[in-house]
Amino acid sequence: MAASMGTVAPLSLRVLAECRVSKARACELRLPHGEVPTPVFMPVGTQGTMKGVSAHQLRALGCCICLGNTYHLGMRPGPDLIKKAKGLHGFMNWDQNLLTDSGGFQMVSLVELSEVTEEGVRFKSPYDGKQILLTPEKSIEIQNALGSDIMMQLDDVVSSTISGPRVEEAMYRSIRWLDRSIAGNQNPNSQNLFAIIQGGLDPKLRKKCLDEMTKRDVPGFAIGGLSGGEEKDHFWKMVTLSTDHLPHEKPRYLMGVGYATDLVVCVALGCDMFDCVFPTRTARFGSALVPWGALQLKHKQYAKDFQPIDRNCSCPTCKRHTRAYLHALFRSDTAALHHITIHNIAYQLNLMLSVRESILQQRFPEFVQDFMRTMYGDKKYPRWAIDALASVNITLD
Numbered sequence: 326m327a328a329s330m331g332t333v334a335p336l337s338l339r340v341l342a343e344c345r346v347s348k349a350r351a352c353e354l355r356l357p358h359g360e361v362p363t364p365v366f367m368p369v370g371t372q373g374t375m376k377g378v379s380a381h382q383l384r385a386l387g388c389c390i391c392l393g394n395t396y397h398l399g400m401r402p403g404p405d406l407i408k409k410a411k412g413l414h415g416f417m418n419w420d421q422n423l424l425t426d427s428g429g430f431q432m433v434s435l436v437e438l439s440e441v442t443e444e445g446v447r448f449k450s451p452y453d454g455k456q457i458l459l460t461p462e463k464s465i466e467i468q469n470a471l472g473s474d475i476m477m478q479l480d481d482v483v484s485s486t487i488s489g490p491r492v493e494e495a496m497y498r499s500i501r502w503l504d505r506s507i508a509g510n511q512n513p514n515s516q517n518l519f520a521i522i523q524g525g526l527d528p529k530l531r532k533k534c535l536d537e538m539t540k541r542d543v544p545g546f547a548i549g550g551l552s553g554g555e556e557k558d559h560f561w562k563m564v565t566l567s568t569d570h571l572p573h574e575k576p577r578y579l580m581g582v583g584y585a586t587d588l589v590v591c592v593a594l595g596c597d598m599f600d601c602v603f604p605t606r607t608a609r610f611g612s613a614l615v616p617w618g619a620l621q622l623k624h625k626q627y628a629k630d631f632q633p634i635d636r637n638c639s640c641p642t643c644k645r646h647t648r649a650y651l652h653a654l655f656r657s658d659t660a661a662l663h664h665i666t667i668h669n670i671a672y673q674l675n676l677m678l679s680v681r682e683s684i685l686q687q688r689f690p691e692f693v694q695d696f697m698r699t700m701y702g703d704k705k706y707p708r709w710a711i712d713a714l715a716s717v718n719i720t721l722d
């Protein structure tokens with residue numbers, strides 16, 4: 326995959342199997358810090374460590390790629406210190422792959438006082454109140470210092486629930502910012518820059534963005550601007566439109582998606598990579614993910630329940646602890662959060678491994694039917710999931 330100016334992107338994708346019915350595919354993604362089997366879920370880390378989970382524990386769960394948070398890391402300890410620590414890999418003591426975000430989304434979502442101009446995103450630091458301008462070049466500079474295997478372009482993010490000229494403006498600006506990001510990348514031989522497809526919920530704008538961005542020779546593409554509270558019916562139609570027009574030989578990353586049903590459906594629609602704070606965030610509220618939904622371990626009904634969270638789960642939490650123990654622990658100790666976080670990450674990673682196995686064995690449609698039956702025992706499947714799966718020839722009985 327040759328890029329411009331004689332550089333070769335440090336990424337290759339081998340498609341190992343394609344579902345004969347749907348758009349699902351199983352690939353081997355080669356990155357500077359090792360191979361990543363896809364479809365893959367990437368847990369999200371903040372401040373260089375997963376909340377309550379060490380790099381070592383994450384590795385033990387079989388994780389080969391996780392997210393580092395550019396906004397937080399760029400602010401403190403700051404890119405210079407992280408560069409001295411041999412990049413984010415050295416700082417986190419993580420020898421597997423890392424993906425960093427541009428920092429833009431964090432700003433728009435976390436910082437009220439942000440302003441977007443052609444130059445970049447201007448905002449007030451929540452740490453010291455100083456005015457900061459994050460430009461596409463600055464974002465890449467920080468991500469170059471962090472040394473991540475995959476960097477994300479700064480994009481102009483608008484809420485997926487708004488429509489009108491602002492959506493069009495943001496889409497065109499994101500294309501211009503992609504070009505500035507490509508020009509700013511100092512390490513094209515060791516760090517992959519991904520473009521982010523925008524265009525809101527408007528198929529014409531999405532298609533325009535796809536046409537323009539796929540002309541650029543970037544190593545991979547993300548589908549952005551979704552999963553922000555829009556109707557699911559709009560969501561899946563934008564996802565499938567995107568995968569229809571993205572290049573076959575490059576990875577497709579659907580940003581911010583992490584509910585089990587959404588993962589399975591979007592694999593059927595042709596996506597390879599996913600990230601979401603949901604599994605770790607929900608763990609902090611005592612919610613443990615299981616194939617039939619979730620267990621709210623704070624509830625009294627678990628006080629005398631001496632089963633593991635899931636008897637079919639082989640994670641360290643399920644091997645060692647009962648629901649009753651975790652329930653009791655919640656009253657006194659933050660260790661409960663740690664144990665449930667471990668389990669929830671294991672659940673997501675194992676779900677994707679099962680999805681992948683089924684694609685490799687050409688039984689993905691049957692896998693989806695079984696998964697949905699287990700998740701929605703009463704067969705009250707969500708309408709959008711029925712429609713999305715039907716669009717790729719998988720019918721739910």
Ligand SMILES: [Zn+2]
Binds near residue numbers: 642
């Ligand atoms: Zn478990």
